Structure formats: structure tokens, C-alpha cells
Amino acid sequence: MSDWTDKLPEAAKDYIGGRRVDEVECVIPDVAGVARGKAMPAAKFGKQTSYFLPNSIFLQTITGEWADNPFDAFTEPDMVLVPDFSTATAAPWTADVTLQVIHDAMDQQGAPISFSPRNVLKRIVGLFNAQGWTPVVAPEMEFFLTARNIDPNMPVVPPMGRTGRQAAAKQAYSLSAIDEYGKVIDDIYDYAEAQGLEIDGILQEGGAGQIELNLAHGDPVRLADEVFFFKRLIREAALRHDCFATFMAKPIEGEPGSAMHIHHSVVDTKTGKNIFADRKGVETEYFGHFIAGMQNHLSGAIALLAPYVNSYRRYVPDFAAPINLEWGRDNRTTGLRVPISGPEARRIENRLPGMDCNPYLGIAASLACGYLGLMEKKASRPEFVGSAYIDNDDIPQNLGDALDLLEDDKALCAVLGEEFIKVYVSVKRNEYKEFLQVISPWERQHLLLNV
Structure with a gap:
């Protein structure tokens, strides 16, 4: 060699x-x-x-x-x-x-080029390291397998399974549903093994042809690299079997969207202990401060977690996506969920990022909010009990509003890097302007002859 x-x-x-x-x-x-x-x-x-x-x-x-x-x-x-x-x-x-x-x-x-996404994430990890902390994340990847869509004017539809029927919706966790496209799953496993990538688990999600792939927890940069690689290998595996894999936040009307939930914990670099729990297993002030940082800054970070006009179609009530910044224990209606775990695995799950986000920027933005909370030392809101789908005041409704909130959050911009923010906003404003010039089928259907 x-x-x-x-x-x-x-x-x-x-x-x-x-x-x-x-x-x-x-x-x-x-x-x-x-x-x-x-x-x-x-x-x-x-x-x-x-x-x-x-x-x-x-x-x-x-x-x-x-x-x-x-x-x-x-x-x-x-x-x-x-x-x-x-x-x-x-x-x-x-x-x-x-x-x-x-x-x-x-x-x-x-x-380092300050507006390179991988460098942005390294910058955030460096801020934690400077305080004697090591951030740990675990992403969850949701995506759809779809029939080939070669005409963008046509709706996206589920793929045909091995039975000759289209993949069925509302079959979450069904093993027979995921077996419908088992050959694609087999190739995903084979490609991942060849690449040295670890899969923690694969399951059927709630949408027709929707799959969730979980990754083991670890270093944020390494995990972002793995999501980046997984997106490419999953697309290639799908193409081998005459279908598409899409990571759009909301590819199919009437179906749930696809998220990239991110689990966060922080360990003391010297001791290796999770700072969210004390020696008796009780939640620490760090735990509350991290949640508070997310509640105070995620509104500005949404522009990175939901980076396209389509992203905001995912934030609708009662469709398996959070529309708030409340936190709760094992509560999937809250934007911030604390899973049931032992003290060593105490963590906070951010359920707001869409699978369409850049994994480096999604993880960087989410960690940046938690870091600001640890620095600001503010108290979080009380734990939310019950359904949080009734409140969506925390979440911007479109990309334009989200970019405004990002630019208004000066603390978040400073942590992510001013040069990066200028580049990112320039790119996204351009994309939003292009979208606003497109006339949609809905407009032609309802306005052409009626107004």
C-alpha cells in the first residue's frame, strides 16, 4: 500500500x-x-x-x-x-x-472557511470543548421510498411493493410493511457495512413507504458525516430497485413529514459523566439551562432546521410533527422530548429538524441553542403535560419569516458565525424569491376562472 x-x-x-x-x-x-x-x-x-x-x-x-x-x-x-x-x-x-x-x-x-457547513459544526463543538464539555448526539433519519417521479408536475406516489400493491400508510412499526421493499433495505445494510457505517435500527414509519433509520450516539461531526453518507447510499440503493428515496420534509400530500430528530447530551470531558444528571441521578441545572436555550433560540434556528419552503408543510397539528417549543417527558407532542432513560443516558430530543436540513447545520444549530442556554443560565418553562398540538406560536410559518427571526437573534448569529449567517441568508433569500415566482397548480385550479 x-x-x-x-x-x-x-x-x-x-x-x-x-x-x-x-x-x-x-x-x-x-x-x-x-x-x-x-x-x-x-x-x-x-x-x-x-x-x-x-x-x-x-x-x-x-x-x-x-x-x-x-x-x-x-x-x-x-x-x-x-x-x-x-x-x-x-x-x-x-x-x-x-x-x-x-x-x-x-x-x-x-x-478554516467560516461558511463551510462542516467548519460551522466544528466551531460549535469547539465552544463546548472550551468549557470542558463534550457534546454527544444521536440523529434519527426519516425518509420515503417513492415510485419514480420523472415529471415534477405530477404528485409523488408510494412505490410498488413485492406484493404488486403500493406501499400502505398507517402501518407504523409493521414488519410486513417494511418487507414490501426488503430488497432496498438489504442493499442499504450491505452498502452501510461496506462503508463501515453502523445502523442502530430500521423501522417502518407512519407514512406510505416511510422508513426510519436510527444511528448510535457519538461525536457530532462524525454523526453528521454519517448522515451525509447515508443520504447518498440510500438514494443509490433505491435506484437499484427502480424507485426513488427522498429526504424532502413533506413529499406526499396527506402523509406525515420526514424529520431528523436529534438527541443531545453533554458529558464532562475529564470525568466522562453526563452533566444533565448528578451523582444521585437527579436532573441538574445544566439540564434545565440547555432546554431553556433551545426554547429561547430555536425560533431563530428554524431557518436552518427547516431550510426550504416545503419544510413548513411539515409543521401542522396532529400530523406527528411538533409545532411548539414546549418540553415534556416521553411526550411526542412537544418539540423537546425527554426520553425515559437512566441518569447516564439523560438526554433531550429536538423533534423540530426536518430530514431536508443539512445534517452539519441542523446539528450545529441545535447544539448552538443548547450552548447558549448553558451560557445564559436561564430557567426553562415548566414541563408540559398533555397534548401540545394546541400551541404553535413558537414556530415561523414560512421560510421568509424564519430568516427574519434568524437575523434578529444576534446571540445565535454570533455563535454560528456572522460570515456564515450572511452567506446562508443570501442563499435562502434567493431560493425563496425564486419560489415566489412559481405559479402553483392550486392557484390555477381555484383562481384562474373564479376570481
């Missing part, structure tokens, strides 16, 4: 298995969480010392347009891409032996 292959994780070495690596994909997640970068022959990757991409990749909208550059409208300086070999993993769906390697974005002086 050459020097660079010696740096690979064991799963990547096992995948190579003595074969010659044909190609390396130099990958970097953009603001949307889309994989950008370049592919090159493995021999060239091994010899090359520098990799470059223009920093404008972080100004590209989900439609492929370019947002206004808040810093320099005329130049697109190259970033230096630095491979993080700990992320090297297989691309097992390719015909040859291909590896993916996530890269960090640095400027030409070696400083």
Missing part, C-alpha cells in the same frame, strides 16, 4: 481487500448538504499535494442559481481542500473500486 492508503480506516482497507483503487472522490458538503467536489484517478490523488475549489460553491442555491456574494462579487478565490482520511469510505455502488473522502475547506492561509 502507498502512504495515503495507510491512513485509511479499517473498513476502507477491508473494502479494498488488496485490489487496486481506481478512483477517489474528493467530496465537500455545500450549504444544502449536496456532495460537491471532484473525482480523480487514485494514482493522481496519491501524488497530488493540494486540491482546490472556488469558495462560490457555498453560494449555489438548490436550483443551481448563484446567490449574491456578501463579501466579494467579482472574484471566486480558490479554497484549499484538506482530506480528512478518517472519513474515507467505499462507494460500493460503483462499477470499479472507488473511495469517497470528505475534505475540509481552508483558505490559502490555512484558516
Whole structure:
């Protein structure tokens, strides 16, 4: 093996298995969480010392347009891409032996690019570390398998299962329902194993063709990397069996939306003890402060947790999605749920993020709110008992309002980084403006001949 292959994780070495690596994909997640970068022959990757991409990749909208550059409208300086070999993993769906390697974005002086999403998350983790804390997260991924949709004007519909019937709704936790598309699930398992990714569990969710995939708890950056990789491998597994996998927040009218619930805990770096519980297992002040931070700042963070116009279709009462910032023990109607657990696993589940969010930014924004709570030391609201679906005053109703709330939360903007906020808002304002120029079928149906 050459020097660079010696740096690979064991799963990547096992995948190579003595074969010659044909190609390396130099990958970097953009603001949307889309994989950008370049592919090159493995021999060239091994010899090359520098990799470059223009920093404008972080100004590209989900439609492929370019947002206004808040810093320099005329130049697109190259970033230096630095491979993080700990992320090297297989691309097992390719015909040859291909590896993916996530890269960090640095400027030409070696400083992290402040508006790179992976760097934003590293910045937040660094703030916890500076206080002697280590944040721990566990994401849950919800997504739909759908029939191929090649005409955007047509509604999305569930896929055909092995019985020849469309996947059925309202079959949460049904094993026979998930067996309907068992071949896709088998490929997801196989791809994950080849990539060295751990799956904590897979289950049928409440929507037709809706699946939940759970990940084990761990380091926030590593878990964001895994969600990033899982999105790609799940799409590839679906395509092998003539269907799509979508991570839209609300792809099918009348069905539940897809969330990326995030479980949070914080441990003392020196002792390894969960700071949310004391020696007797009683909830600490840290626990209440973390919840208070989320209650006080998540309204501003919604623009990162629900980043598209479609995201807000998920926040509707009685549709398995929270519409509030209340907290409760084992209460799935509250935006902040405290699962039943022992003291060592005491954690707070943020149920507001949609699966359409960039995992780096969703985790960063959620942790940033908790961090601000720990710093501000304010009290949380009382625990909510009963159904919290009656209150939705905490949640903005559209992307435009959400962006306004983000810019108004100066403390949150400062923690996430002012330069990042300028780039993010520029991209999202551009996307929202494009959406407002689209005439929908609803408008043609009800307004064309009636008004």
C-alpha cells in the first residue's frame, strides 16, 4: 500500500481487500448538504499535494442559481481542500473500486472557511470543548421510498411493493410493511457495512413507504458525516430497485413529514459523566439551562432546521410533527422530548429538524441553542403535560419569516458565525424569491376562472 492508503480506516482497507483503487472522490458538503467536489484517478490523488475549489460553491442555491456574494462579487478565490482520511469510505455502488473522502475547506492561509457547513459544526463543538464539555448526539433519519417521479408536475406516489400493491400508510412499526421493499433495505445494510457505517435500527414509519433509520450516539461531526453518507447510499440503493428515496420534509400530500430528530447530551470531558444528571441521578441545572436555550433560540434556528419552503408543510397539528417549543417527558407532542432513560443516558430530543436540513447545520444549530442556554443560565418553562398540538406560536410559518427571526437573534448569529449567517441568508433569500415566482397548480385550479 502507498502512504495515503495507510491512513485509511479499517473498513476502507477491508473494502479494498488488496485490489487496486481506481478512483477517489474528493467530496465537500455545500450549504444544502449536496456532495460537491471532484473525482480523480487514485494514482493522481496519491501524488497530488493540494486540491482546490472556488469558495462560490457555498453560494449555489438548490436550483443551481448563484446567490449574491456578501463579501466579494467579482472574484471566486480558490479554497484549499484538506482530506480528512478518517472519513474515507467505499462507494460500493460503483462499477470499479472507488473511495469517497470528505475534505475540509481552508483558505490559502490555512484558516478554516467560516461558511463551510462542516467548519460551522466544528466551531460549535469547539465552544463546548472550551468549557470542558463534550457534546454527544444521536440523529434519527426519516425518509420515503417513492415510485419514480420523472415529471415534477405530477404528485409523488408510494412505490410498488413485492406484493404488486403500493406501499400502505398507517402501518407504523409493521414488519410486513417494511418487507414490501426488503430488497432496498438489504442493499442499504450491505452498502452501510461496506462503508463501515453502523445502523442502530430500521423501522417502518407512519407514512406510505416511510422508513426510519436510527444511528448510535457519538461525536457530532462524525454523526453528521454519517448522515451525509447515508443520504447518498440510500438514494443509490433505491435506484437499484427502480424507485426513488427522498429526504424532502413533506413529499406526499396527506402523509406525515420526514424529520431528523436529534438527541443531545453533554458529558464532562475529564470525568466522562453526563452533566444533565448528578451523582444521585437527579436532573441538574445544566439540564434545565440547555432546554431553556433551545426554547429561547430555536425560533431563530428554524431557518436552518427547516431550510426550504416545503419544510413548513411539515409543521401542522396532529400530523406527528411538533409545532411548539414546549418540553415534556416521553411526550411526542412537544418539540423537546425527554426520553425515559437512566441518569447516564439523560438526554433531550429536538423533534423540530426536518430530514431536508443539512445534517452539519441542523446539528450545529441545535447544539448552538443548547450552548447558549448553558451560557445564559436561564430557567426553562415548566414541563408540559398533555397534548401540545394546541400551541404553535413558537414556530415561523414560512421560510421568509424564519430568516427574519434568524437575523434578529444576534446571540445565535454570533455563535454560528456572522460570515456564515450572511452567506446562508443570501442563499435562502434567493431560493425563496425564486419560489415566489412559481405559479402553483392550486392557484390555477381555484383562481384562474373564479376570481
